[in-house]
Amino acid sequence: MADKVNIGLIGAGRIGRVHAETLTRLVPGARLLAVTDVRLDAARDLAAQFGIARVADEPAALLADPDIQAVAICSSTDTHARFIQEAARSGKHIFCEKPIDLDLARIDATLAAVDRAAVKLQVGFNRRFDPNFSRIHDLVASGKLGRPEVVRITSRDPAPPPIEYIKVSGGIFLDMTIHDFDMARYLMGDEVEEVYASGSVLVDPAIGAAGDLDTALVSLRFRSGAIGVIDNSRRAVYGYDQRVEVFGSLGSAQANNNTPTNTVVSDASGVHADKPLYFFLERYQAAYVAEMRAFVGCILNDTTPPVTGRDARAPVVMGLAAWRSCREHRPVSLKEVEPG
Amino acid sequence: MADKVNIGLIGAGRIGRVHAETLTRLVPGARLLAVTDVRLDAARDLAAQFGIARVADEPAALLADPDIQAVAICSSTDTHARFIQEAARSGKHIFCEKPIDLDLARIDATLAAVDRAAVKLQVGFNRRFDPNFSRIHDLVASGKLGRPEVVRITSRDPAPPPIEYIKVSGGIFLDMTIHDFDMARYLMGDEVEEVYASGSVLVDPAIGAAGDLDTALVSLRFRSGAIGVIDNSRRAVYGYDQRVEVFGSLGSAQANNNTPTNTVVSDASGVHADKPLYFFLERYQAAYVAEMRAFVGCILNDTTPPVTGRDARAPVVMGLAAWRSCREHRPVSLKEVEPG
Amino acid sequence: MADKVNIGLIGAGRIGRVHAETLTRLVPGARLLAVTDVRLDAARDLAAQFGIARVADEPAALLADPDIQAVAICSSTDTHARFIQEAARSGKHIFCEKPIDLDLARIDATLAAVDRAAVKLQVGFNRRFDPNFSRIHDLVASGKLGRPEVVRITSRDPAPPPIEYIKVSGGIFLDMTIHDFDMARYLMGDEVEEVYASGSVLVDPAIGAAGDLDTALVSLRFRSGAIGVIDNSRRAVYGYDQRVEVFGSLGSAQANNNTPTNTVVSDASGVHADKPLYFFLERYQAAYVAEMRAFVGCILNDTTPPVTGRDARAPVVMGLAAWRSCREHRPVSLKEVEPG
């Protein structure tokens, strides 16, 4: 039996590059064997940089390759469901960036295809692998905080993405808050039943013109009666603000931002510390490595991936409910957005 | 003209004692001349302890006393409106603990009486005088944080009050969150238009049986489009958790908890710091002094009190709207709870 | 038996004013009955401000006053030994600002006079009463840090005193480091046997011209074999820097600076916190109250003062040894500076 998993990368864009570097240098159990991208040049460049042997301009070649056991899908969101289904039919294990899709029926069809093929599927909710957040998850799961009663998540980007991206992103709740929805479920070990979402356009009117919000607040109600709140902004001038707190009957755990250094300067104007790490590539560097190690590990050891298809689906339900809540100006039960 | 304000204290309970100590020792411009309490013994004890010259068992004596220029009303909430009105008619300036009343019509009648008498009225939203929170207020007001976009307030008590108190308190939104409603207005320099409140009974079923909640979340929407959130719990095992954060277009300001010391112990089990100061008497000690100095100062200098009748009324409106929101399970505009 | 101690204050200068305010407002067991100062006007002003009944221009009147049980000596250092001896002969208990004197023979004569009179003597090493430092003392004394191995003390003033003061101060080791020498003994619960001192003139050449240093480092060796270090500067642009750390076999405890607030501002230039409280009057406010409560308490309860004559003497020995070490450029045993 092989001690390495041969992997094919689908998509040579920014996040594809992150995973290529991780898989070639920092995941001993992985061998990145092939890369494909609709822009063949991008695939070739990546292959040259990381010594990837095989290059193709479409996933079919890669899925037909018997040497390849698993794929990492890093292409644009609208291709995820299709590529997952094709990979499943080809018997490949699948790592896919979030979200699988923004349409629940298509997600369900995709997850059914994965189930039929009995391949492994892990979705890229990388923040679960951040050492701060996984520590808090473990504290909750261990019972050390008692019964979890409140979760607070602050998630602010340093700067908004291009308007063109926003237009196809599904909007703030399905593009940005979706990570926090996953985090809420992950930390609390509980399911959300109802959301109430509100928001504003305070950062850039063009975001509003595109039908989106840039500042948002979502209240959560969990099955257990626990409550939660997520606040989002598309622009924090001091950088990427990623903090969570779980408050329970026996105590509270907070994760603060990570910084480039722990230096402190005291001068006549005050005491000054570092800003948070700038954005997700900096903040979640270790998390990207850990999620890939986990994915490869669950193939090598034939275990269940730590972020399953169900984990991929639930935050989309929450995002759809948040949008409905916002539009209809009322709390929305998650059941309301489930397909008939 | 006198350089000291002669003050009569109405109510010799716990908070009366705090103000008596403050007024006799730490407010150079004040002379605490008289104290009254329905329990005459309590008044006498307090008078003996702090050298207060005159003692009575009802406010009338005190209000009739021409030497007294101002009263501090620290009696039970149900007497506030009546004593304010009587004091106003007697031409006394008034410091009154929050809230004036839980009924808007009665509040309005009371404020009208104060206006007619042209006396000063300051309400005991002491947290405005906490050095942390007033610093953040000043940062927002100065424009240093840019346009304020989000306010987050966490306010958790170390332990719930007796059930008997809860029954007459007006419930969590009018008893506990009311301070946070005031804080939200104070920090943001803006008015709330709409609230959405939800909550649970997680700490003690007896609180639920009394018709109240012990864990609550209120989403706020301000006139400017800014948003806010308050989370409350009646029990934080680590002590009084009182934190606020204002996030604006140019930066963010957070106030963390105060602690007895700044010592840190590192041992084989971790790095350990102090818990927050235990409860409001410890945390807001400096704030109690500052609010009384401000009250006395505005009498001596004939200026407007820093917490006005309008400031006293607005949080009650918010609390009533929060209760309606919770009961009707929908966002509630503040206008909806205004009297006809 | 009286439930209050009648106290006479000798010296109406800056520190005298601090103690006057403390004794009249914040020490329930004290009654400040009289004040004396060579500048009679200063004494009168203070008496008026704090309602002190009796005023005199020399201590004799006060020492002859049978109503007075204790004196607080806040006059200039060169008068301390004489006033202590006179107060002792008059049977008054004594609180005296540090140091008793800079001459060991005179200190010894003074302590002998106190012993003969069997009055209580407490010396104003106020920092022992700082909540941070007393916490660390208690941790060491309780054994929670194990065997204490290293003590580090950083003590930096915001700005140097006037050159005229420096000339008569005894120099940095007897004026400034003397507090840290006391702190080292207090925290470690151990005696220093040997010091090695070095220093520079980096802040102001006029300090060097006056024969003093403005930047200094003292290595300490304790009887137990533990080691320590004190670093001093006469100018920290960010304010009063007062930190200590004790490192032991089971852990370490650090006391950080106190700040006006616990607010943190994050903006495009970084994350900013408060500077330390400006200087000793701000930082040690609570300590001044606690030391006076302790002094009055030990009179009322007839217990030993928490800072004894021996505690007053030892840091002077250390200061004299530090100066000799610095001048002779070698480590100096404390025995070497003891009178033959």
Next chain:
Amino acid sequence: MADKVNIGLIGAGRIGRVHAETLTRLVPGARLLAVTDVRLDAARDLAAQFGIARVADEPAALLADPDIQAVAICSSTDTHARFIQEAARSGKHIFCEKPIDLDLARIDATLAAVDRAAVKLQVGFNRRFDPNFSRIHDLVASGKLGRPEVVRITSRDPAPPPIEYIKVSGGIFLDMTIHDFDMARYLMGDEVEEVYASGSVLVDPAIGAAGDLDTALVSLRFRSGAIGVIDNSRRAVYGYDQRVEVFGSLGSAQANNNTPTNTVVSDASGVHADKPLYFFLERYQAAYVAEMRAFVGCILNDTTPPVTGRDARAPVVMGLAAWRSCREHRPVSLKEVEPG
């Protein structure tokens, strides 16, 4: 011209393994071509793990290999001088773990050989590449702290090394403090002229029996008149304690410990944070990468290494002076330990 530097590794022990992993995975400009170790098995294991093509049981083979441009010397300290000289004669650039040797004459002969061969030599003072410390170095160098006046370095290991290691290590000042001596020079941008060292055996009597100390304090005097202090312990129960502080005329900069996460837990017993990262492999992980990137970069770009032969020699002089100071119980000028 090649875009990669072919490197041969001498020594396949613990630190050799660290550099092998770094060079193969994280330094794009490096190609680790060969490894040699007196224990041929260890070399083979390492080669297999990291895909190193060539293996030998002695450096001669590697030094004779015309494909190899640079060597990384990670063998035992007593072989450093010899291997550096042989590598220089072979025209190889050299990275060598600290120290070159403990004998100044041999160091000088070695540096002369390097100069004659005109090859590059970088010594493994890896802490210079720690992001915290390099930030403080840059702040000092930029003048933002003004004139540097005081440097404080705390450096404590989690647990002492084996006694057998201690016996051949050169003792605490040449084995442990040597890193801090380098740090003091690096941070201050100044040369030390004189040291005063003292120490104790508090952790383990066996360390004393081996002629060494386990707890030590070194006072430093710089050419500029600035002063400094280093405190060391062989055992901090809470982990690797690595903090520095530079205090200057315009402000102060401190580097605190790095921790695995930024989570904080508040419970009934206090507020708890992470211990520092356990030891040097964890704390200085990023520094090991940065130093190797710097070494390879200075070969590719033909620039001077950031840690030169002079930087390698100076801390040995300081260590020898510290030992003499300790033995002769007096401050020792660095000139005193220079060879005739």
